[in-house]
Amino acid sequence: MTSEAITVLGLGNLGRALAETFVRAGHPVTVWNRSAAKTPGFSAAATVAEAVALGDLVVVAVLDNRAAQQVLSGVDVRGKALVNLTSGTPGEARELARWAYENGAEYLHGAVYAVPQTIGTAESSINYSGSPLVHERWQNVLALLGKVTFLGEDAGRASGYDAAILSGMYGLLGGFLHAAALARAGGIKAADLTPMLLSWLTDMQPALHTFAEEIDSGSYTGGESSLAMNQSGLALLIRATEAQGVPFGALSELKALVDQQVLDGRGEESLARAVESFARG
Structure with a gap:
């Protein structure tokens, strides 16, 4: 077992995958979830404050940044390394970073490019921005989750990339769905269209x-x-x-x-x- 204690706040699909990956690597992991029904199989804390106190690295994976603010509000985070993998806007990430610094913590924001099943594999990658100290100190541990890319000290930069990347993704998906509908209207199967479409998009x-x-x-x-x-x-x-x-x-x-x-x-x-x-x- 390693002495690097990790806390994971939030046990949705992503949070559970994060916690399981850290446990497999031999880290002592404490979890907290609003509903205790999701915590069996982990060492669970009764409160956020208790969970944060037990972790050197605190990883947040909740619904959105508003939920992250609510979860952390009033909690003593002094001396902690906070890594927030919750989706949101660049401004929200910067606001959380300011709150962390004002309360004596270092803050790193992450944008995850993986489905929960691929966390901890070569198919997972996470972009981070914010505290260089957290990145340098914890990058090997964070690399357990997937490829690490550090985008600089601006805590909102990872979310800025994320919004642009996801916009491109949904634009592509919307274009594909429309192409499939057009093909179907012309009596063409989507499975027959897709190889030609992929070839053209590659070109x-x-x-x-x-x-x-x-x-x-x-x-x-x-x-x-x-x-x-x-x-x-x-x-x-x-x-x-x-x-x-x-x-x-x-x-x-x-x-x-x-x-x-x-x-x-x-x-x-x-x-x-x-x-x-x-x-x-």
Whole structure:
């Protein structure tokens, strides 16, 4: 057994997977959960304060950051390393970090890219930001959960990445579901469509890197995939989807972003410039 004591607050699917991973590695683990019915099989504390007192590293995995604030409120966290793996906004993470520092603790925020079943395997990765001291002191222990990536001292940065990554994920999933609905409307099985779609999306990867460079530089003069060309393509696609009885609002929303840039006289510039329309709200 190692002497590094760990506390896990919250025994939902993620929290249970975290606690089990630490136990398998030989750490003494204390858990707390609002409902004691989920704690059998672990060394459980009756209160949050008791659980926190028993851990050198305190890992929080509850419903959201509001719940994390409520769980930790009034608890003595002096000298503790707090790692919050609860999802939320960058501002919420920074607020929790401020609270931790004001109460004598070091705070690290994490965004988990894994399903609970893959925690502790090579398929799991977690981005962290916040206290460099916590990262340096506990990175080997945190690596038990999955690949560790430290994004810097801004406690909100991991959540900032998370929101952007999940937005891209849900955009992809929404696009896939719409593609499957369109295919079905045309008598095509989703299983037959998927290999072709995946092949095309794989071929699209270099374009995303090019778009990223254009967005970061603010220069969109390349224009190989111009706004005007895509405006026309989106109009045709929207008509086709409506004709098949499977419209998708996201396509119209994207076209509205493109339309704004074309109205501004940017039609010959790169499609990536549509990102500037988001900034206008």
